Amino acid sequence: MLRQIEGSRAVAEAVAACRPGVVCAYPITPQTHIVEAIGAMTKSGQLTGCRFVNVESEFAAISVAMGASAVGTRAYTATASQGLLFMLEAVYNAGGLGLPIVMTVANRAIGAPINIWNDHSDAMAARDAGWIQLFAENNQQATDLHIQAFRLAEEVSLPVMVCMDGFVLTHAVERVDVPSQDEVDAFLPPFTPRQVLDPHLPTSIGALVGPEAFEEVRYLAHARHLHALNTIERIGVEYAEVMHRPFCGLVSPYHSGDAELVVVALGSVLGAVKDVVDELRSGGAKVGVVGITAFRPFPLEALHRAVGNASQVVVIDRALSAGLGGILSSDVAMALDRRTSIATVIAGLGGRAITEHSIESVLRDALVGRLEPLRFLDLDHAKVQQELAHLENEGCSLPTPDTGLGATGLTKLVGRVGT
Amino acid sequence: MTERRPARFYQVGSFAAGNRLVSLAERTVQADPSRTNSITSGHRACQGCGEALGARCVLDAAMRATDGNLIVVNATGCLEVFSTPYPESSWRIPWMHSLFANAASVASGVATALEVQGREQIRVIAQAGDGGTVDIGFGALSGMFERDDDVLFVCYDNQAYMNTGVQRSAATPPAARTATTEAIGLHPGNPFGQGKDMPRLAMAHGLGYVATATVADLHDLEDKVIRAMGFRGARYLHVLVPCPLGWATEPSATIEVARRAKECGLFPVFEAERGRVTSVSWIRHLIPVEEYLRLQGRYGHLFDADGRAAQPEVLERLQALADANIAAYGLLGDRP
Amino acid sequence: MLSVPQQLQVRFHGRGGQGVVTGAELLAMASFREGHYAQAFPAFGSERAGAPVTAFCRIAPRPIRTHSPIVEPDVLIIQDVTLLHDLNLFAGLVHRGSVLINTPRSPDELGLQERIEASELRVVTVGATELALAHVGRPVPNAVLLGGFAAMEPVVSLDALLYAIAEKFPPVLAKTNCAAAVEAFRFVTAQSKEHCDAAAD
Numbered sequence: 001m002l003r004q005i006e007g008s009r010a011v012a013e014a015v016a017a018c019r020p021g022v023v024c025a026y027p028i029t030p031q032t033h034i035v036e037a038i039g040a041m042t043k044s045g046q047l048t049g050c051r052f053v054n055v056e057s058e059f060a061a062i063s064v065a066m067g068a069s070a071v072g073t074r075a076y077t078a079t080a081s082q083g084l085l086f087m088l089e090a091v092y093n094a095g096g097l098g099l100p101i102v103m104t105v106a107n108r109a110i111g112a113p114i115n116i117w118n119d120h121s122d123a124m125a126a127r128d129a130g131w132i133q134l135f136a137e138n139n140q141q142a143t144d145l146h147i148q149a150f151r152l153a154e155e156v157s158l159p160v161m162v163c164m165d166g167f168v169l170t171h172a173v174e175r176v177d178v179p180s181q182d183e184v185d186a187f188l189p190p191f192t193p194r195q196v197l198d199p200h201l202p203t204s205i206g207a208l209v210g211p212e213a214f215e216e217v218r219y220l221a222h223a224r225h226l227h228a229l230n231t232i233e234r235i236g237v238e239y240a241e242v243m244h245r246p247f248c249g250l251v252s253p254y255h256s257g258d259a260e261l262v263v264v265a266l267g268s269v270l271g272a273v274k275d276v277v278d279e280l281r282s283g284g285a286k287v288g289v290v291g292i293t294a295f296r297p298f299p300l301e302a303l304h305r306a307v308g309n310a311s312q313v314v315v316i317d318r319a320l321s322a323g324l325g326g327i328l329s330s331d332v333a334m335a336l337d338r339r340t341s342i343a344t345v346i347a348g349l350g351g352r353a354i355t356e357h358s359i360e361s362v363l364r365d366a367l368v369g370r371l372e373p374l375r376f377l378d379l380d381h382a383k384v385q386q387e388l389a390h391l392e393n394e395g396c397s398l399p400t401p402d403t404g405l406g407a408t409g410l411t412k413l414v415g416r417v418g419t
Numbered sequence: 420m421t422e423r424r425p426a427r428f429y430q431v432g433s434f435a436a437g438n439r440l441v442s443l444a445e446r447t448v449q450a451d452p453s454r455t456n457s458i459t460s461g462h463r464a465c466q467g468c469g470e471a472l473g474a475r476c477v478l479d480a481a482m483r484a485t486d487g488n489l490i491v492v493n494a495t496g497c498l499e500v501f502s503t504p505y506p507e508s509s510w511r512i513p514w515m516h517s518l519f520a521n522a523a524s525v526a527s528g529v530a531t532a533l534e535v536q537g538r539e540q541i542r543v544i545a546q547a548g549d550g551g552t553v554d555i556g557f558g559a560l561s562g563m564f565e566r567d568d569d570v571l572f573v574c575y576d577n578q579a580y581m582n583t584g585v586q587r588s589a590a591t592p593p594a595a596r597t598a599t600t601e602a603i604g605l606h607p608g609n610p611f612g613q614g615k616d617m618p619r620l621a622m623a624h625g626l627g628y629v630a631t632a633t634v635a636d637l638h639d640l641e642d643k644v645i646r647a648m649g650f651r652g653a654r655y656l657h658v659l660v661p662c663p664l665g666w667a668t669e670p671s672a673t674i675e676v677a678r679r680a681k682e683c684g685l686f687p688v689f690e691a692e693r694g695r696v697t698s699v700s701w702i703r704h705l706i707p708v709e710e711y712l713r714l715q716g717r718y719g720h721l722f723d724a725d726g727r728a729a730q731p732e733v734l735e736r737l738q739a740l741a742d743a744n745i746a747a748y749g750l751l752g753d754r755p
Numbered sequence: 756m757l758s759v760p761q762q763l764q765v766r767f768h769g770r771g772g773q774g775v776v777t778g779a780e781l782l783a784m785a786s787f788r789e790g791h792y793a794q795a796f797p798a799f800g801s802e803r804a805g806a807p808v809t810a811f812c813r814i815a816p817r818p819i820r821t822h823s824p825i826v827e828p829d830v831l832i833i834q835d836v837t838l839l840h841d842l843n844l845f846a847g848l849v850h851r852g853s854v855l856i857n858t859p860r861s862p863d864e865l866g867l868q869e870r871i872e873a874s875e876l877r878v879v880t881v882g883a884t885e886l887a888l889a890h891v892g893r894p895v896p897n898a899v900l901l902g903g904f905a906a907m908e909p910v911v912s913l914d915a916l917l918y919a920i921a922e923k924f925p926p927v928l929a930k931t932n933c934a935a936a937v938e939a940f941r942f943v944t945a946q947s948k949e950h951c952d953a954a955a956d
Binding site for chain 2: 065068071090199207
């Protein structure tokens with residue numbers, strides 16, 4: 001049903017319609033609205049057959065989900081940023097054990113410095129944990145991906161992380177076609193676990209694996225991920241058909257077929273990029289964009305095909321690997337021919353706005369060969385130069401960072417427009 | 420002339436696994452050939468491992484009490500490592516190992532899911548060593564206690580991180596030597612601190628059932644497990660399990676060492692409900708702490724080559740701890 | 756049904772506790788009711804009661820893809836007149852844009868003449884807090900102010916707004932807020948008519 005609804009709320013309703021048995025929650029900005037909504041639905045009786053467990057930490061949240069999943073009950077939790085890191089040991093554990101938990105990550109920057117706004121550093125920190133990672137471009141996709149996630153997780157027996165940009169998507173009220181309970185029931189069968197704790201057929205889960213077998217076990221995990229590439233596409237096709245929603249596969253190309261320059265990105269920034277692509281194309285520029293929906297497993301082949309014959313790729317990277325550069329762009333590079341040049345634009349760290357104006361400016365630079373391999377979008381060069389110079393000359397930092405914010409700090413709220 | 424002392428007779432049979440003089444109904448679970456053998460032979464534990472013994476007794480009793488409807492969640496530690504060397508497993512019951520710190524949380528998840536499934540007749544035990552209970556596992560454990568999740572948490576306390584090479588935990592007693600509290604310097608061994616009384620911490624959460632036990636008294640241990648499984652909600656059982664490696668004791672002396680821990684008063688054996696002690700297992704034959712400590716190389720620095728007290732003031736302080744327990748719990752019963 | 760020929764970008768300003776974010780959401784819901792695509796979202800600072808809060812609403816005839824903040828708003832809705840001293844409040848407002856200000860004073864009394872003339876702005880004022888106090892008993896002007904907006908901009912009807920208010924608020928609050936919003940609507944309609952009549956002279 002078409003609703004004008006907050007992203008968090010749409011996701012909560014989608015998850016509820018998937019009939020989870022155990023939902024465990026520890027609050028962290030900006031995921032709180034999701035778990036609060038599910039909690040309220042459980043308490044009011046709107047969501048039945050589900051226990052909502054208030055746990056004492058994110059580490060407990062994922063662990064409770066693991067126990068529930070191991071005994072054959074569909075389990076869900078949500079987190080972000082610091083919370084994801086706090087549970088990271090268990091995230092790897094769940095990945096290795098292949099427990100089909102679904103978890104929302106409301107993408108948020110990781111401290112220090114502490115920052116509650118949106119970027120992708122949290123999801124990136126967990127990219128090697130063996131989870132499937134899906135990124136939603138808008139709230140319709142976020143809603144749809146959660147439903148597909150349960151089906152996907154249980155089919156391949158891997159946990160799935162559905163990433164949606166914190167605040168930007170979670171707190172945006174927009175039009176979403178929220179599937180009904182009947183529609184979800186038709187798409188998502190009851191959970192049939194591949195391995196389960198059961199007194200009638202005892203198994204041991206979580207053995208100690210030594211050097212003689214570890215590599216094989218890990219290879220099988222990798223193989224499972226590669227197999228999941230096909231499963232993701234297949235489930236995406238089926239979902240679109242059965243649910244009459246837009247198809248969402250591994251990647252989503254937009255005008256990339258004939259493009260000379262292709263932008264690659266994850267998440268909500270894709271919306272703004274598409275607007276800019278339209279604008280540039282109307283002026284004759286051959287520009288396109290490929291959004292990556294499935295980040296893990298990484299769709300090397302699908303991305304390669306979508307990029308096609310483009311000579312330039314510009315990656316908008318919302319996470320930084322200090323000392324190297326982009327994180328997404330490193331993975332993207334592996335999908336490209338050597339003849340395709342690639343530039344990384346680090347953008348939107350810690351929730352800094354990415355405006356159409358800034359995107360357009362960067363792409364125009366790229367089109368005339370003036371985009372360096374690594375650029376920090378909308379960086380206040382004067383300020384950082386000031387700090388670096390001070391460090392060099394005085395051997396210490398400036399006494400108080402001159403943030404240059406207006407009297408009310410309104411400037412930062414409206415968003416920096418490129419200087 | 421030799422001093423005359425009154426003769427005392429003990430019925431050894433009551434400490435033994437089974438006894439012809441005891442009726443079938445009163446024999447231990449271990450005496451029953453049809454016991455589950457929850458953790459069966461072939462595991463890689465050290466000779467004389469108190470934890471392996473404790474786990475077998477606890478889980479077989481729990482399987483009896485639950486009619487075989489049991490799922491176990493195990494923290495990282497010796498027990499998990501020596502029992503599941505892939506591709507083998509010693510466990511004959513459904514068993515899961517996740518991480519060091521989260522056994523209580525995972526068990527909470529299992530219990531909650533079983534409730535959702537309408538299969539509450541299947542019961543859940545979470546088990547860990549002292550490290551996974553009082554240190555890294557404490558947060559999760561406290562959370563489970565506070566939610567009153569239907570889990571029995573069993574701590575096999577060998578008073579240090581044995582799996583990783585005998586490092587000190589919050590459960591390590593004062594003056595004990597570990598790799599991180601060596602028997603050197605002015606105050607050899609673990610410092611005297613305020614301790615971390617886990618059974619009392621469990622009691623402070625208002626749990627329906629808390630108990631302590633040792634591997635020396637099999638009847639007592641099994642009875643407590645069976646009683647615990649008769650309750651619903653969060654429960655805690657703290658079992659003292661000597662470790663021949665870490666305590667530097669004779670592998671054959673594990674049970675004797677555990678018995679002396681109780682008999683000298685350093686390890687009170689009791690039960691509690693909702694924060695109040697409800698029963699105490701009296702000391703049968705009071706001994707000075709020295710007779711307990713002498714058996715253990717981890718206290719070797721307290722005695723000189725001739726076996727005399729090398730640090731009498733330390734012994735005195737340890738004796739004072741034991742005396743305090745005896746007074747606080749009434750461990751001598753109604754005897755003077 | 757009212758139409759919105761091209762995307763309309765509205766930026767809300769107020770202080771924490773005044774329902775700025777809810778105001779943006781109400782507008783989005785009213786727009787949805789009217790048959791438009793709409794998107795509402797807040798800009799988060801560290802929210803504490805009394806701190807300045809900004810929220811956004813886009814209204815469009817076709818799907819809205821971007822989630823970037825609104826940099827060049829067509830309309831400003833200012834819920835707290837004490838924010839007017841901030842020069843950045845008007846940052847990005849388009850030429851010939853509109854400003855709706857919550858105050859019983861008239862636009863002339865606000866000292867914005869230069870700015871209004873320079874950018875050829877259309878400024879409308881309505882004492883929404885006073886109306887809220889009178890009808891609802893609480894000084895929360897968000898829904899009321901939108902009544903003024905509906906009169907000012909032909910993109911959402913009063914009906915659509917009232918529907919949104921009824922959806923969002925519990926029954927008693929909805930009823931009283933609706934009444935206040937209707938009064939704000941009528942006030943602004945009358946003001947505009949006067950303005951038009953005056954201009955025609």
